[in-house]
Amino acid sequence: KQEVTQIPAALSVPEGENLVLNCSFTDSAIYNLQWFRQDPGKGLTSLLLIQSSQREQTSGRLNASLDKSSGRSTLYIAASQPGDSATYLCAVKGSGTYKYIFGTGTRLKVLA
Amino acid sequence: EAGVAQSPRYKIIEKRQSVAFWCNPISGHATLYWYQQILGQGPKLLIQFQNNGVVDDSQLPKDRFSAERLKGVDSTLKIQPAKLEDSAVYLCASSPNFAGPLWNEQYFGPGTRLTVT
Numbered sequence: 240k241q242e243v244t245q246i247p248a249a250l251s252v253p254e255g256e257n258l259v260l261n262c263s264f265t266d267s268a269i270y271n272l273q274w275f276r277q278d279p280g281k282g283l284t285s286l287l288l289i290q291s292s293q294r295e296q297t298s299g300r301l302n303a304s305l306d307k308s309s310g311r312s313t314l315y316i317a318a319s320q321p322g323d324s325a326t327y328l329c330a331v332k333g334s335g336t337y338k339y340i341f342g343t344g345t346r347l348k349v350l351a
Numbered sequence: 352e353a354g355v356a357q358s359p360r361y362k363i364i365e366k367r368q369s370v371a372f373w374c375n376p377i378s379g380h381a382t383l384y385w386y387q388q389i390l391g392q393g394p395k396l397l398i399q400f401q402n403n404g405v406v407d408d409s410q411l412p413k414d415r416f417s418a419e420r421l422k423g424v425d426s427t428l429k430i431q432p433a434k435l436e437d438s439a440v441y442l443c444a445s446s447p448n449f450a451g452p453l454w455n456e457q458y459f460g461p462g463t464r465l466t467v468t
Contacts, residue, residue, distance in 0.1 A: 243393070273457075280461070280462075280464075281462070282442055282444075282459030282460050282461045282462050283444075283459040284459070285456060285457065285458075288456070328393055330393070337399060337406050337407050338399060339457070341393030341395070342393050343391065343392055343393050
């Protein structure tokens with residue numbers, strides 16, 4: 240059974256810092272991994288999608304990497320801004336399944 | 352392009368009462384998902400529809416939860432009777448196609464926050 244863990248559960252950093260959010264999964268047979276952002280009282284917004292054959296994806300100040308063999312993904316946020324404050328969730332889709340398994344999220348606060 | 356619509360946004364009910372949530376996916380999206388997100392946890396898939404057929408409902412508590420998507424467009428999720436542990440945010444999402452890379456892109460609605468007292 241696939242389990243997805245995110246560490247840390249919460250993170251507070253000053254504006255301008257580069258930071259890394261971690262996601263680990265127990266079953267390396269995945270189809271893809273997706274990072275989402277969730278603002279309070281709102282739904283999820285997709286940030287980056289990494290296929291199982293890819294090592295990383297980049298979008299603006301965000302970079303996500305994937306290491307299937309070790310069951311890990313990281314989300315790198317460069318030059319953090321207060322507007323980046325949100326909960327970040329990773330989700331893994333296993334090979335042969337139709338559904339994503341979500342982690343519990345990292346709650347990020349960027350201080351001005 | 353209009354996003355995924357959900358209503359109501361908030362609902363407070365007493366235990367053993369019934370409640371229904373409505374979702375209208377993005378126009379043309381064949382796949383619709385209902386997730387339950389308990390405070391402090393990630394979303395958990397309850398049911399997935401492809402058009403008006405059920406693809407996965409393995410985590411839906413079928414003794415009290417039901418969902419339908421009769422015309423392959425909008426969907427209703429019902430809880431009857433509600434329990435305290437059903438307090439959560441219920442998220443609806445949709446995606447364009449069942450196969451191909453676009454399938455992986457899920458577009459989420461704002462959610463319905465349910466409080467059972």
